[in-house]
Amino acid sequence: MAISNELSSEIAAAILANESSPQDLQRLKAVILEIHSTLQKMSEEEHLSRLRAMATAASPTDRGSH
Numbered sequence: 001m002a003i004s005n006e007l008s009s010e011i012a013a014a015i016l017a018n019e020s021s022p023q024d025l026q027r028l029k030a031v032i033l034e035i036h037s038t039l040q041k042m043s044e045e046e047h048l049s050r051l052r053a054m055a056t057a058a059s060p061t062d063r064g065s066h
Contacts, residue, residue: 008032008035008036008039011032011035012032015028015031015032016028
């Protein structure tokens with residue numbers, strides 16, 4: 001989740017560095033929140049994928065036992 005927070009912060013800073021109207025800032029806020037949510041979800045999915053891979057690698061297999 002640290003990567004999603006870091007990237008979201010950098011994206012937010014870059015977008016908000018431009019002077020904009022309050023309406024534009026509201027739209028940009030929605031975009032930033034969507035980006036953050038997406039990155040957070042991707043980070044969580046990657047973490048679960050790595051846990052599954054580690055569990056699969058650690059589990060004994062029955063190959064060759066017959």
